[in-house]
Amino acid sequence: MFNYTFRWNQALKSLPQMLEGALVTMEIAILSMVIGIAIAIVLTLFRLSPLRPLRAVAAVWVEIARNTPALFQIYMVHFGLGSFGIHLTPYLSLLIGIAYNNAGYLTENFRGALTAIPETQTRAARSLGMTSLQAFRHVVMPQMLRIAFLPMTNQMVWAILMTSLGAVVAMNSDLYGVANDLNARTFRTFEIFAIAAVIFYLITKTITISARLLAARLFRY
Amino acid sequence: MKRTFVMAGALALAALTMPAKADKLDDIIASGTLRCAVVLDFPPMGFRDENNQPVGFDVDYCRDLAKALGVEAEIVETTFPERIPALMSGRVDVAVASTSDTLERAKTVGFTIPYYAFENAVVANEKSGIESWEDMKGKTIGATAGTYEAIWIEGRLKEWGAGEFRPYQNQADVFLALSQGQIDATVSTVEVAEANVKSGKFPGIRIVDKAPMVPDYVGLITLREEYGLINYMNLFINQQVRTGRYQELYRKWVGDGEPADLTVKGVYR
Numbered sequence: 001m002f003n004y005t006f007r008w009n010q011a012l013k014s015l016p017q018m019l020e021g022a023l024v025t026m027e028i029a030i031l032s033m034v035i036g037i038a039i040a041i042v043l044t045l046f047r048l049s050p051l052r053p054l055r056a057v058a059a060v061w062v063e064i065a066r067n068t069p070a071l072f073q074i075y076m077v078h079f080g081l082g083s084f085g086i087h088l089t090p091y092l093s094l095l096i097g098i099a100y101n102n103a104g105y106l107t108e109n110f111r112g113a114l115t116a117i118p119e120t121q122t123r124a125a126r127s128l129g130m131t132s133l134q135a136f137r138h139v140v141m142p143q144m145l146r147i148a149f150l151p152m153t154n155q156m157v158w159a160i161l162m163t164s165l166g167a168v169v170a171m172n173s174d175l176y177g178v179a180n181d182l183n184a185r186t187f188r189t190f191e192i193f194a195i196a197a198v199i200f201y202l203i204t205k206t207i208t209i210s211a212r213l214l215a216a217r218l219f220r221y
Numbered sequence: 222m223k224r225t226f227v228m229a230g231a232l233a234l235a236a237l238t239m240p241a242k243a244d245k246l247d248d249i250i251a252s253g254t255l256r257c258a259v260v261l262d263f264p265p266m267g268f269r270d271e272n273n274q275p276v277g278f279d280v281d282y283c284r285d286l287a288k289a290l291g292v293e294a295e296i297v298e299t300t301f302p303e304r305i306p307a308l309m310s311g312r313v314d315v316a317v318a319s320t321s322d323t324l325e326r327a328k329t330v331g332f333t334i335p336y337y338a339f340e341n342a343v344v345a346n347e348k349s350g351i352e353s354w355e356d357m358k359g360k361t362i363g364a365t366a367g368t369y370e371a372i373w374i375e376g377r378l379k380e381w382g383a384g385e386f387r388p389y390q391n392q393a394d395v396f397l398a399l400s401q402g403q404i405d406a407t408v409s410t411v412e413v414a415e416a417n418v419k420s421g422k423f424p425g426i427r428i429v430d431k432a433p434m435v436p437d438y439v440g441l442i443t444l445r446e447e448y449g450l451i452n453y454m455n456l457f458i459n460q461q462v463r464t465g466r467y468q469e470l471y472r473k474w475v476g477d478g479e480p481a482d483l484t485v486k487g488v489y490r
Binding site for chain 2: 004078079082083085087089090167168169170172177180181183184185186187188189190
């Protein structure tokens with residue numbers, strides 16, 4: 001039994017508002033990826049480091065990011081830090097939460113990519129007189145990012161979808177937040193969430209397709 | 222004579238063979254269960270007791286309605302935004318969930334006459350310096366997403382052009398954020414505000430003012446086209462007041478004093 005008359009013409013009036021929300025969603029996802037990649041490179045270096053405390057930091061970060069729900073991570077950034085008097089806006093809480101999650105997963109991606117690069121390359125670079133950091137920077141990292149590029153787009157898609165979790169920290173300007181607000185006002189649940197779902201789909205599809213095209217161009221041998 | 226006989230026979234046959242066109246009221250009575258959507262994050266209207274059992278004004282109200290219908294009550298927990306999908310997908314028959322009867326929403330669901338009316342209060346963090354509702358201008362204000370008071374305060378903040386609005390997903394998060402000082406104040410029903418301030422779970426907050434909005438009348442909701450059920454529930458609400466049960470439930474869950482008048486002066490219904 002499904003007793004509902006769809007009223008698309010009414011619901012579509014809120015499309016401009018939802019598209020504005022989609023921009024915020026993309027902004028958060030992109031920023032969180034940039035931050036996430038930067039941190040993941042550092043964590044990868046930590047993992048390779050001979051210093052135990054650095055390796056431990058990387059291990060703990062990755063373990064928590066990968067083995068707890070993203071919802072929990074975002075909630076903790078807002079309410080967990082909040083109980084220590086650190087008050088972040090919903091926007092920042094969501095951004096930091098997703099960036100944290102991204103960094104953890106991307107570190108694992110990079111590790112996978114690293115194992116695909118023969119260790120002899122590092123040795124060769126070192127024998128040419130490079131320091132180990134130079135060898136990582138000029139020889140290993142470019143290859144690592146190349147191998148990890150497509151898995152990274154997965155994480156980007158995941159970051160887009162994770163923005164919908166912002167609702168738990170009172171985020172209301174992203175796509176899901178806008179949809180939620182419209183739903184409370186009008187009770188047109190099915191139209192509004194259907195439109196939101198289509199927008200989400202279009203964004204993520206665009207990302208995966210353009211990433212594939214980009215990879216084909218960038219990584220020609 | 223013969224003709225009428227044949228026609229009567231045809232009618233009787235039709236009644237036997239054709240599926241009966243039963244409405245929701247019939248369905249509920251036939252199934253023996255009334256399934257009510259109740260929000261259990263909204264004390265004292267709906268919450269869970271120490272044994273994790275649903276209790277509260279709305280829960281008792283659903284049980285009374287079931288009793289009047291002569292069926293069993295089944296409480297289905299929903300959040301505020303989930304009420305409508307629950308109704309539309311047939312997971313529940315009615316929502317006894319303090320639903321504010323706005324005209325916008327009435328385009329989608331069927332409302333009964335009001336069964337309760339809330340007054341709203343401004344609850345502030347003690348450090349925020351908010352002493353009256355107008356002091357909320359320019360501050361960070363939170364409320365439970367999807368509620369009448371959330372829509373109201375968001376509208377005020379937009380009007381003032383200053384301040385930030387934060388819709389949290391449930392009442393508990395709003396008061397947690399308020400207690401932590403993440404938000405300066407919230408607008409919530411007097412009943413909820415008093416219950417939360419009294420609970421002692423949220424230190425550093427107090428009720429500072431009444432919110433100057435029209436009383437928040439709430440109705441029972443069901444599918445828009447279920448006139449039979451809506452009709453029945455209207456009479457049921459009338460009887461609850463008439464028999465003193467409304468006042469009894471108010472005393473039991475809300476406190477001493479008089480429950481809100483459910484009539485509006487100068488107009489029918």
